[in-house]
Amino acid sequence: MTKEDIYNSIADSIAEQFNLKREDIKPELNFLKDIDADSIDFVELVLDLEDHFDIEISDEDAEKLITLQNTVDYIAAKKGITA
Template sequence: MTKAEIFDKIADIIADRFEVDRDQINEQLNFKQDLDADSIDFVEFVLELEDTFGAEISDEDAEKLNTIGEVVDYIVAHQGEQK
């Protein structure tokens, strides 16, 4: 899966989960600052990412993911890793 395809899937998840206009989602979007995501919102988002992309994201790694771009890069680097 290409980086653009991964970004599109993640953007669709964010648009749906956080009720954000899809056109406003970019790689610099910050979960806490721009989406007002609390820890529960973020955990649910990470679980959905794991289901969507079939990779496990450790709690330690998840804590380092602040922007959409960081999530995309993480998925690109770990795609194909099974839970």
């Protein structure tokens, strides 16, 4: 698995969950500003990420997941992926 795989997986999930066109999803996408995700939406997204990538995301870490790119970087770091 690469960072690109992680990115594509999350982008596909966001497109489906928030009824967005896949091509409109960019790395700088801000979960709170760009897709108007409320706290319940965000919790659901975090739970989906935990299940999909078989990781645990603490509440403290979840608060730092603001953009798609920093979420990809966070998951890659948790999985030990550098490329």
